[in-house]
Amino acid sequence: QSALTQPASVSGSPGQSITISCTGTSSDVGGYNYVSWYQQHPGKAPKLMIYEVSNRPSGVPDRFSGSKSGNTASLTISGLQAEDEADYYCSSYTSSSTVVFGGGTKLTVL
């Protein structure tokens, strides 16, 4: 199974909005509404930010939102804050009953 495709890096200024894309195939992202997004700060375990494409776990700010169109899922962070600077990973269920992650995107808050 191939990793989902994410941009290596994105950046934005405080208060701005950014979007991170996650492109797969009809056998994963496009075939199921089972896409999750994770935030990882250096040296820390990943943290669940979005599940089932667009749902936020309790405690995750509503500045974080998710969506999907076709084979591409997206994570949007509005009102960027310094603490949002981290690596972000998407993941998807696949038609083989397995899980595939994206390569990760480094978010820099300028």
Add this chain to the structure above:
Amino acid sequence: QVQLQESGPGLVKPSQTLSLTCTVSGGSISSGGYYWSWIRQHPGKGLEWIGYIYYSGSTYYNPSLKSRVTISVDTSKNQFSLKLSSVTAADTAVYYCARATTAMVTFDYWGQGTLVTVSS
């Protein structure tokens, strides 16, 4: 509050078997509804799903690792384990255990991770 904690050797010799255990507290593995998972991260790289196990013993593995991976569960100890055979330097990584919910891709609780280095 569910907590997961990985344990096991931090150094493994090439060709040997890597063995890690994840101890779950704050919830019972045998209560069902969750998939108990292993995920790894090579130094400076992205996340790689290794596989998971349901409390009943059903397993699902990453096809690229399937021939070398065994995940097992011990409900009496509330633990699940990972064995990765015939390791090489390419298996050097931080290994995380995690709990997955619906459709097996929502990893809502993670261990802190443990670095395993493969070296002679």
